[in-house]
Amino acid sequence: MFKNKKRSYRIYLGIIVLLIASLALSGIGKAWYYFNSGADRSRALNLPPNIPDAHTPLIEWLPDDPNTGRAMEPFTRQQIMGDYIRGLYQWQLSYLAGKPVGLKEYFTPSSYPKALNTISTLERKKLTLHQTDLEHHIQLHFYSADGQIVSFTDKRVLHKQRLYQNNTKLFTTESIDDFDVVMLLDDGYWRLKHFVKRTPSATTSLKKDSLLDKSKMVSIRKNQFWLYGKAFQPKGINYYPQQTPWSFFWTKYDSTIIKKDFRKIQQLGFNTIRIFINFQDFERGTVPELRLLQLENVLTNAEKAHLKVIVTLFDFMGDYRLLNFAPSDRQLETILRRFQKHPAILAWDLKNEPDLDFKHHPTEDVKEWLAWILPRAKQYDPNHLITIGWAYPENASLFKDQVDFVSFHSYRSLNDLTAGIDLLKKQVNSKAIVLEEFGVSTYRGIWAPLGGSEEKQATYFREVQKILKQKGNVPYLAWTLYDFSDVPADIAGKYPWQRNPQRYFGILKKDGSPKKAALLFK
Amino acid sequence: MYKKVDKLLLIALILAIVYHGSALLINLEKTYDAYVHIFFADHYVRSWFEPWEYRWYTGFPITSYPPLSHQLIALFSFIGGLKFGFFTAALMMLCFFIVGVYRFAELWVPKRSAGYAAMFAVVASSIVQTIHIYGQLPTIFGISCLMNALPEVYAYFRTNERRRLITALSILGVTVASHHVTTIFGMVFFIVPIIGTALLDEVGVEDAPFFRIVFDLILLVFKKIKQFLIFFPLVIIEIVLIIFPYWYWSKNDPITQVSIPHGSRDSFIEVTSSGIMFFVIPLGFSLLMLPYVFKSLYTRRNILLGLSFSMLMLLGTGGTTPLPLILLGKNAFNILTLDRFTFWASVIAIPFIGDFFRRLLEGDIRLYLVRTVGKFGYYWTLSIPICLVGFQAIFITNFHKAQALQPPTVDIDPILKFLSTDQHDRWRFMTLGFGDQMAWLSAQTTALSIDGNYHSARRVPELTVEPIERIENSKFKGIQGIGSLQQFLTISEKYHLKFIFSNDKFYDPILYFSGWERLQRLDNGIMIWQKPDVPSLPSFLPKKDMPKFQKIMWGVLPLTAFFTLLVVIITFRKKYLLNFFPERENTAFRPQDSWIIIVWSLLVLVFFSYFWIKGFLYDPRKSPETLLKNYYHDLDFKLFKDAFSLFAPSALTYDNYILQLSVKDGLLASYGKLEDISIKVKERFPHKLKVVVKSNWTTPLEVYSIENPHTLIEKDGKWFIVPPEFDKALAPDEHLEKGILALHSQGKRKITTATTEHDDVLDRPELHILSAKLIQYGKEYVVVGELQNVDYLPAHVTIQTQLYDQYNVKLVEYNAKYTTNHKVLPKEIVPFRIEFEETAWVKQADVNPMKFNPTEFTPFEFRHKPTSFKILARAVVADKDLYRDVGIESLSFDKKITGDVINHGTDEVSVPELLTTFYDPDGSVRWVDHYFLRDAIRPQAKEHFSILPPPIAKTKVLQSATEKDFFINGLPQTSLAPTYLNTGRFDIIPQTNGKGFYRIIVNSYLGNPTIY
Amino acid sequence: MLKLDHIVMLFLLLWVFSRCKHDAPISSNGAVQLESDSTLTVGAGLVVGIHPVNIPLGEKILITCQNSWGMDVLEKEVNGSSIRLILSKKFTRISGMITLKVFYLGKELGRKQIEVLPKKTAEPLDAYLGAKSILADGKDWAMITAIPTDTFGNPVENHTPITYEILRPDGTQYEIQATTENLVSFQIINSLTKAGKTFIGVSLNGVASREKELLEVADFPVNFTIKADSHSIYADDHQFFKIKTSVLRDRNNNIMPEGTAVSFLCKEPSGTGRFLNSYTIDGVAELSMQNPKEAGTLEIIASVYGGGKSNVLTLDFASPIDHINARYEAVNQRLNVGPLIAQLNQLVPNGTQVKLVFDNNKLPTLLQEVVDGHAYFDFTDLPKGDYPVTIFVYGIGKKFVINRK
Known part of the structure; x- marks a missing residue:
């Protein structure tokens, strides 16, 4: 009896060991499967990327020469410009990289060495050249019968350059020249054969848009906002839909929600809103038609709700390097030219709080970019007002002559606000000023136990209104309409004690019910 | 206390070097994977620290395979070339394996038996198969390191000496670096049982009652917990750290994650060839020794190893029983190849077989046998196992002579010369019908190939049935996520694929009809096909970069693991081979049990001979079904003598029959492969049967199902077929004379290495697109149209169409595949039809295609409805494949389109393709279709055809294009106005039902054109 | 021992110092005059005099010189006297405008532009012939383009005279x-009406280009004629005959x-159609055509789309046989059609098709081919009875009754 009991124990033990072993085995099998599956099969195919033209300078075809040998079709012009600009772009990337990058296809065998020797001289001297071309005015001279040779002059090419020695900037410069260019079509690519610099010719005819009746538009007379012939006192709110704030505004755009919100804003007594154009969502230099249609929808809804709109451009764009000048110029031109006649627009705010970027980027670069964008904005849309929404009043006096009115934000104490306004009034003497963003969070939770409350927010708003009235009826836009369920990390920092307060700046709760402060604007 | 090393080990080492050394010299080319490892080694020779490999697929990271074995081959290759590298690495590791087996055996059997085990290990069938059939060098690296590591692990857990820990870890490090799978699974099947046995030995298993042992064992585990906490974490760290980039990147590298159909997962009863290849051959002689092995394993002391051995055997049986599938889980089962379990099982068995031989030759079995059958009988019985072992070794090394696993070796020098001349390596190439030698070609050149040989899938030929060039799953189908073969050939400019080296006639029709032309036949018999007008590779190829530190880790850590191992072994060399533990004696198997082995061997013998005899007694003529099945099988494999033997006696002589069949060419006769047949009896008469046989044939271009009637006659119990009727028409003229257009373009007139001069590049012939329409046909969108070559030179035309949605965003672009004639004579009009495909098998659901599917088509998934399209046609001057002497006769179109295709020229047309164009009343193209004739047409012969009318009712015209949508050679067609005198059409026939016209032209593929 | 706060102070200082240098450079009102000759020919060296004004000694100034294809940067120390800058021949080898700029502490002090003129054109003169082949119809045109360059590859000055020899x-x-x-x-070359080769030479003050060849080819063909020289008059669906076109020429008589x-x-006698094609050799297209299956007229028309078409050639064919004899061989139950005798009392060619249609068409039509004049229809499996049938050869029918005993 004892013998077979022992045998049964031995069998039990054997089974247990087998069980453990098979468990271990299936565990390893699963781990093995985890490590050897789940790859996205489409990544197997690595094709040379035909990235949408990342470099989009202004290209304008001047009238061709009378006898160009053969008439050139628009399709071919597009092909030639495509390869010409791409060639220059690859050249600039090669300067950055210090070695030729994808350069071979865009230069003929005889001209290729010429393009290389500057790259090697600069590399030898440990210098890095940042260069970009921003304007091209092409006059066609010759186009061969078999469509293989083209000669044209690139007039008044605007070049911007910055030279760095192990990433300290030596200088930044700008030059305008003419280039006589000959290109050959070979192996499917238009290749640069001759590229001769000439003295720049006289100013080219940049087409001036006709002025139109601006009665329906807000204008500034004697530093006062005027609309329909009488004074207009902007009183507005910064607007994001409750569900889709910040970067979801455009990607998850829904016109019904916009219409509902605008009616609510109107009922609360506001007459202005401020919206944001995300630079990346509008795909940098090549703005898709879909986004322009969405912006148009916002503006028409605003007009129906009798609200004026301050459109803030270049949101979430933190790149002030030269290679970003051309795409920002193109996005500016596409949007401004498209909506230059739209009555609902009060003003274009060219950059939200650029002075915050002074910390992360060299101040000169940020200023150089602003100096570059301001005149171009005026050129693309002479009808609407232009401003820049500075984060602090002390910086708001920068570029005060180029902007139509000076805007600043204030999240500091009330006395800072009054001091800031006084300082600013002295610096900009009589120019109109607008408080574009102010507000306080009603958040009270573990991260800020004695934090804000609705009463504190209401009293703060009343105080601000009083100060602004004393300082000469300064127009204002509060931040912001709704409380949000989540705030992206790069707005106010990624730590919970920074993000949570950011979610409760609204004057309406998450479900849309008004807080005490909401009733102050009637 | 420690005894000297057994002299047999020395003999075994010498034997291994001599035997394997000589065999490997011949077998290196014949194996499956040797060349893949040589290719990887070549990568390390060219760029040690840059893991991105450009030459296969469109680039893949080489961190998808543990590098040590490849890096060693690369290092040795600096001395004597890649093959020398592979050769030395293999022999080095083989000797390390023999030593490993000897030291591993000392744990279970006495020293003398360990010597015999080492001798047997030299000729163990699984090792010989891994080297000489699979050429799997990493597996050898893995197993030899594991074998050497186990005794160290055992000693460490017995004596807790630091030295043992160091040696164990350094050996395991090399195992991870060369074959990580062996380490991971080795953990479960080897290391844990060894540690268990070590603890059992500590506790002393013989005397105490069972319970006592278990209790002491658990106690011991807790006592030695410190050793566990040192050993296992260190091994885990080794596994993760040494090949860290592998773990980091294998998660998102799609190339390696192709679940390949593998014989080792089949049920070995149904698929006997997999059974032999993955079970019988790896076990070989040890199959007969199973009773002895099981008996000695299932003792109290060896029980843990015994359990591990039986689990490995179970897993090794693959799909025969559902157990492995349950154990491993469905996903892992489909990824892992299960033959490695049989391999490990066979390695565990070696020590005990050595023990058997020692007892048979010197031990108690010898005494028992001499007593029972006398000295003379003993010598006889002794000779049987020894002969079996000898036969097994020789048979497996020469296995490829019995059943070729690879196409005959291709001399790659002419190909290398072609690739290096005239900048041919500025395009991608592909090889067809090379088997695994493709990797050897890639290793010798920097030219890029669109195909790769990463997982050679150990394509197992159905051993019993099919000759080599018919290895069915070896036909090239395409690569998951990159494209199917048809896609490579149709849109080759997307892949920059210009040259194909074809070693298999099967692909010729596909190549011709997708626009490829024969460039030249090299002197090694390989035909080079070329696709004209393909842009060369851009100078800047995309690559997925990897952080710098990982690249350095990948290049340095595995090698440091290897050199630490060398240092460790050299420092402990004196004590390394000695066994510090008392010798084990395993007397579980008593000599008188020998009869079990004999009975078991007879059983195995009977089992195999059953299959062999069944095949032998098979007489096809017993019943009509078997008769017809056999007849069609003989036709399929062109065994005309056997087919003739099935005929009823008649006027047809054998020579006449052979003449008629061998002269028969065409898509079915020369390129088709029989899939299956089904028999329907029409009429039954006494001793006579009228049947209709429906047979399905796969050809390179289409799948055909054919019905032909047969009459069968029965004469005294045996059935015969009445021989078929043959075409009786005779060609009227015995001798044909005809003026033929001969063309030649000089290419580069000045022989220089520079790119072609501007003057030598002929202008692109000018085309004119007459009409084109975007048509919706069911769920798919199709563009049909017609174009004329208005230039004075014959043109090779590439027609590409781009579809746009209403936002003018480009949805897809594709080229015309079969439904056009890619070569156009001056002033000739050619129809075209373009369907739109997506990259094949990108979605997870699409499984790796098992068989070559001629009609492989992955329809493009239209998320937006296409509303407009552009046609970009481009042409280059052509001077080949311009055979136009084929026409259509007695053509009528009522319910069906019927007629005869007549060849009034001087060449035999192997595959004629009818291109039918249907026009609207206004003369613009409404529908285009193609139809491949099954049989070839000899000069002055006719072939009847009957095809279905066009499905015009089921199609809807979405948009008919205007001139502004056409682009010729990159220029808009609006700017090219051909000087037409008149645009009347006198080459189209009105459709009988009055609505519109139709036209048929023939595009003919000449299998072997008379080179004029 | 350095206290912790010392270290912190040090860091702060360092940090501040690095910021400030960067931010507000010491503003200086330095200036500079540049003087050099304003033009030079390619390859000659260039000397530039730089006179810095109130820039402290020992300070460094940056000079950048930018030509058409890139830039070079040189650093020079201000040592009181004016600085002589020599631009290397390698740099001035590229024609076009050179811009010299001088920078001090990130501010541009002055710039000067120098015009570099190309040298004389050098061998070989680059000439390109557009459209290497044109139509010889008097209207088409091609273009010879020359891009003359000097020894360094710089393009030649405007308005240099160039001569074309054609x-x-x-x-x-x-x-x-x-x-x-x-x-x-460039020069446009208009085609004449004679097909052939035009040769062009380009030369520019003594420097010549390679010879260029322009091929002028014939235009679309005008109407032409086709004829069948010898053909047998019997529609035996067997023999071939040749059809030839006249020499195809374009409007200007070019082949x-x-x-x-x-x-x-x-269009075949039985109303069915034929599509055949061929191509011209020396202007003549030749085609071997098979006789039709049935008696009647065969109409043929040839055409080249966009060009001319031929006349409609009609050929009449008689039936090769006038009667069909057939008998039923009861002994081996088969119908023996034949011997089929054609008009020359010869046997009908092997492979001719014989069609047997059952009048009550319950059974399918049978087809057989003639071998040595006979075609056999096997009826061993046919149940007994009489079957009225018609036999067709070359479209001629014959009634027959099969009585299967």
């Missing part, structure tokens, strides 16, 4: 004077280039 297929030779405009010079596709469309 020899036409009809033997006339003439010379054209032209000038280069915007780096290129068609080799390989011009000609398509043939025919």
Whole structure:
């Protein structure tokens, strides 16, 4: 009896060991499967990327020469410009990289060495050249019968350059020249054969848009906002839909929600809103038609709700390097030219709080970019007002002559606000000023136990209104309409004690019910 | 206390070097994977620290395979070339394996038996198969390191000496670096049982009652917990750290994650060839020794190893029983190849077989046998196992002579010369019908190939049935996520694929009809096909970069693991081979049990001979079904003598029959492969049967199902077929004379290495697109149209169409595949039809295609409805494949389109393709279709055809294009106005039902054109 | 021992110092005069005098010189006297405008532009012939383009005279004077009406280019004729006969280039159609056509799309047989059709099709081929009874009754 009991124990033990072993085995099998599956099969195919033209300078075809040998079709012009600009772009990337990058296809065998020797001289001297071309005015001279040779002059090419020695900037410069260019079509690519610099010719005819009746538009007379012939006192709110704030505004755009919100804003007594154009969502230099249609929808809804709109451009764009000048110029031109006649627009705010970027980027670069964008904005849309929404009043006096009115934000104490306004009034003497963003969070939770409350927010708003009235009826836009369920990390920092307060700046709760402060604007 | 090393080990080492050394010299080319490892080694020779490999697929990271074995081959290759590298690495590791087996055996059997085990290990069938059939060098690296590591692990857990820990870890490090799978699974099947046995030995298993042992064992585990906490974490760290980039990147590298159909997962009863290849051959002689092995394993002391051995055997049986599938889980089962379990099982068995031989030759079995059958009988019985072992070794090394696993070796020098001349390596190439030698070609050149040989899938030929060039799953189908073969050939400019080296006639029709032309036949018999007008590779190829530190880790850590191992072994060399533990004696198997082995061997013998005899007694003529099945099988494999033997006696002589069949060419006769047949009896008469046989044939271009009637006659119990009727028409003229257009373009007139001069590049012939329409046909969108070559030179035309949605965003672009004639004579009009495909098998659901599917088509998934399209046609001057002497006769179109295709020229047309164009009343193209004739047409012969009318009712015209949508050679067609005198059409026939016209032209593929 | 706060202070200082240097450079009102000659020819060295004004000694100034294809940067120390800068020959080898700029502490002090003129054109003169082949119809045109460059590859000055020498297929030779405009010079060559090769030579003050060849080819063909020289009059669906076109020429009498596709469309006596095609060799397209299956007329028309078409050629064919004899061999239950005798009392060619249609068409039509004059229909499996059938050969029918005993 004892013998077979022992045998049964031995069998039990054997089974247990087998069980453990098979468990271990299936565990390893699963781990093995985890490590050897789940790859996205489409990544197997690595094709040379035909990235949408990342470099989009202004290209304008001047009238061709009378006898160009053969008439050139628009399709071919597009092909030639495509390869010409791409060639220059690859050249600039090669300067950055210090070695030729994808350069071979865009230069003929005889001209290729010429393009290389500057790259090697600069590399030898440990210098890095940042260069970009921003304007091209092409006059066609010759186009061969078999469509293989083209000669044209690139007039008044605007070049911007910055030279760095192990990433300290030596200088930044700008030059305008003419280039006589000959290109050959070979192996499917238009290749640069001759590229001769000439003295720049006289100013080219940049087409001036006709002025139109601006009665329906807000204008500034004697530093006062005027609309329909009488004074207009902007009183507005910064607007994001409750569900889709910040970067979801455009990607998850829904016109019904916009219409509902605008009616609510109107009922609360506001007459202005401020919206944001995300630079990346509008795909940098090549703005898709879909986004322009969405912006148009916002503006028409605003007009129906009798609200004026301050459109803030270049949101979430933190790149002030030269290679970003051309795409920002193109996005500016596409949007401004498209909506230059739209009555609902009060003003274009060219950059939200650029002075915050002074910390992360060299101040000169940020200023150089602003100096570059301001005149171009005026050129693309002479009808609407232009401003820049500075984060602090002390910086708001920068570029005060180029902007139509000076805007600043204030999240500091009330006395800072009054001091800031006084300082600013002295610096900009009589120019109109607008408080574009102010507000306080009603958040009270573990991260800020004695934090804000609705009463504190209401009293703060009343105080601000009083100060602004004393300082000469300064127009204002509060931040912001709704409380949000989540705030992206790069707005106010990624730590919970920074993000949570950011979610409760609204004057309406998450479900849309008004807080005490909401009733102050009637 | 420690005894000297057994002299047999020395003999075994010498034997291994001599035997394997000589065999490997011949077998290196014949194996499956040797060349893949040589290719990887070549990568390390060219760029040690840059893991991105450009030459296969469109680039893949080489961190998808543990590098040590490849890096060693690369290092040795600096001395004597890649093959020398592979050769030395293999022999080095083989000797390390023999030593490993000897030291591993000392744990279970006495020293003398360990010597015999080492001798047997030299000729163990699984090792010989891994080297000489699979050429799997990493597996050898893995197993030899594991074998050497186990005794160290055992000693460490017995004596807790630091030295043992160091040696164990350094050996395991090399195992991870060369074959990580062996380490991971080795953990479960080897290391844990060894540690268990070590603890059992500590506790002393013989005397105490069972319970006592278990209790002491658990106690011991807790006592030695410190050793566990040192050993296992260190091994885990080794596994993760040494090949860290592998773990980091294998998660998102799609190339390696192709679940390949593998014989080792089949049920070995149904698929006997997999059974032999993955079970019988790896076990070989040890199959007969199973009773002895099981008996000695299932003792109290060896029980843990015994359990591990039986689990490995179970897993090794693959799909025969559902157990492995349950154990491993469905996903892992489909990824892992299960033959490695049989391999490990066979390695565990070696020590005990050595023990058997020692007892048979010197031990108690010898005494028992001499007593029972006398000295003379003993010598006889002794000779049987020894002969079996000898036969097994020789048979497996020469296995490829019995059943070729690879196409005959291709001399790659002419190909290398072609690739290096005239900048041919500025395009991608592909090889067809090379088997695994493709990797050897890639290793010798920097030219890029669109195909790769990463997982050679150990394509197992159905051993019993099919000759080599018919290895069915070896036909090239395409690569998951990159494209199917048809896609490579149709849109080759997307892949920059210009040259194909074809070693298999099967692909010729596909190549011709997708626009490829024969460039030249090299002197090694390989035909080079070329696709004209393909842009060369851009100078800047995309690559997925990897952080710098990982690249350095990948290049340095595995090698440091290897050199630490060398240092460790050299420092402990004196004590390394000695066994510090008392010798084990395993007397579980008593000599008188020998009869079990004999009975078991007879059983195995009977089992195999059953299959062999069944095949032998098979007489096809017993019943009509078997008769017809056999007849069609003989036709399929062109065994005309056997087919003739099935005929009823008649006027047809054998020579006449052979003449008629061998002269028969065409898509079915020369390129088709029989899939299956089904028999329907029409009429039954006494001793006579009228049947209709429906047979399905796969050809390179289409799948055909054919019905032909047969009459069968029965004469005294045996059935015969009445021989078929043959075409009786005779060609009227015995001798044909005809003026033929001969063309030649000089290419580069000045022989220089520079790119072609501007003057030598002929202008692109000018085309004119007459009409084109975007048509919706069911769920798919199709563009049909017609174009004329208005230039004075014959043109090779590439027609590409781009579809746009209403936002003018480009949805897809594709080229015309079969439904056009890619070569156009001056002033000739050619129809075209373009369907739109997506990259094949990108979605997870699409499984790796098992068989070559001629009609492989992955329809493009239209998320937006296409509303407009552009046609970009481009042409280059052509001077080949311009055979136009084929026409259509007695053509009528009522319910069906019927007629005869007549060849009034001087060449035999192997595959004629009818291109039918249907026009609207206004003369613009409404529908285009193609139809491949099954049989070839000899000069002055006719072939009847009957095809279905066009499905015009089921199609809807979405948009008919205007001139502004056409682009010729990159220029808009609006700017090219051909000087037409008149645009009347006198080459189209009105459709009988009055609505519109139709036209048929023939595009003919000449299998072997008379080179004029 | 350095206290912790010392270290912190040090860091702060360092940090501040690095910021400030960067931010507000010491503003200086330095200036500079640059003087050098304003033009030079390619390859000559260039000396530039730089006179810095109130820049502290020992300070460094940056000089950048930018030509058409790139830039070079040099650093020079201010040592009181004016600085002589020599630009290397390698740099001035590229023609076009050179801009010199001087920078001090990130601010541009002055710039000067120097014009670099190219040298004389050098061998070989780059000439390109657009459209290497044109139609010889008097309207088409091609273009010879020359892009002359000097030894360093710089394009030549505007308005340099250039001469074109042209020899036409009809033997006339003439010379054209032209000038280069915007780096290129081109000349349109209008086609004449005679097909052949035109040769062009380009030369520019003594420097010549390679010979260029322009091929002038024939235009679309005009209407042409087709004829069948000898053909048998019997529609035996067996013999072939040749059809030839006249020499295809274009409006200006030029012969068609080799390989011009000609398509043939025919209407057979039985109403069915034929599509055949061929191509011209020496202007003539030849086609071997098979006799029709039935008696009647065969109409053939040839055409080249966009060009001319031929006349409609009608050929009459008689039936090769006038009667069909057939008998039923009861002994081996088969119908023996034949011997089929054609008009020359010869046997009908092997492979001729014999069709047997059951009048009550319950059974399918049977087809057999003639071998040595006979065609056999096997009826062993046919149940007994009489079966009225019609036998067709070459479209001629014959009634017959099969009585299967």
